[in-house]
Amino acid sequence: SAVISQKPSRDICQRGTSLTIQCQVDSQVTMMFWYRQQPGQSLTLIATANQGSEATYESGFVIDKFPISRPNLTFSTLTVSNMSPEDSSIYLCSAGGQGGETQYFGPGTRLLVL
Amino acid sequence: GQQLNQSPQSMFIQEGEDVSMNCTSSSIFNTWLWYKQDPGEGPVLLIALYKAGELTSNGRLTAQFGITRKDSFLNISASIPSDVGIYFCAGPNFGNEKLTFGTGTRLTIIP
Numbered sequence: 004s005a006v007i008s009q010k011p012s013r014d015i016c017q018r019g020t021s022l023t024i025q026c027q028v029d030s031q032v033t034m035m036f037w038y039r040q041q042p043g044q045s046l047t048l049i050a051t052a053n054q055g056s057e058a059t060y061e062s063g064f065v066i067d068k069f070p071i072s073r074p075n076l077t078f079s080t081l082t083v084s085n086m087s088p089e090d091s092s093i094y095l096c097s098a099g100g101q102g103g104e105t106q107y108f109g110p111g112t113r114l115l116v117l
Numbered sequence: 118g119q120q121l122n123q124s125p126q127s128m129f130i131q132e133g134e135d136v137s138m139n140c141t142s143s144s145i146f147n148t149w150l151w152y153k154q155d156p157g158e159g160p161v162l163l164i165a166l167y168k169a170g171e172l173t174s175n176g177r178l179t180a181q182f183g184i185t186r187k188d189s190f191l192n193i194s195a196s197i198p199s200d201v202g203i204y205f206c207a208g209p210n211f212g213n214e215k216l217t218f219g220t221g222t223r224l225t226i227i228p
Binding site for chain 1: 150152157158159160161162165205209214215216217218219220221
């Protein structure tokens with residue numbers, strides 16, 4: 004199994020600013036993902052964080068708004084840029100899932116944009 | 118894209134009752150996953166199903182992979198207070214590791 008931590012756990016931000024969320028895995032993993040969970044909603048995949056190359060974004064999500072870094076096999080960051088109140092959500096990273104293995108989730112970062 | 122619809126959307130039960138929830142898809146899945154999300158936490162995997170018709174148990178939880186590969190069921194027997202949370206079904210998009218999550222079933226236990 005993989006243990007995943009995220010920082011910060013929560014934040015309150017002003018509109019127009021940016022926040023970078025860190026995700027650390029306790030073991031090397033091939034696959035890392037970033038999800039968004041809006042209040043009372045399910046999880047929606049934002050992008051796949053690829054090590055050594057640009058992230059792969061899902062429909063409706065773009066690199067300018069959600070730049071992602073993946074410098075190695077245990078760490079990734081997601082930046083929420085030029086925030087607006089609509090960006091208030093829980094942002095979760097996950098790891099694993101390759102070849103049918105279990106995908107593990109971090110505890111999430113709760114973001115409130117005022 | 119693929120959609121996973123869960124029912125019921127929410128459940129209010131008394132401690133000790135059995136719980137049943139299901140998940141249906143507009144397309145075929147080769148794997149069904151059931152996750153539970155506690156308040157303030159990320160989802161935790163409860164049960165994974167890999168074969169049509171498969172019935173798998175994990176303690177008081179039992180899940181089945183529907184024969185049509187377009188649905189799955191999760192049952193919880195003799196519910197206890199720590200069962201409170203949101204239950205999500207999920208499945209990997211065909212041919213890759215990206216997960217599609219269901220709409221969720223919120224379980225509340227009435228004192």
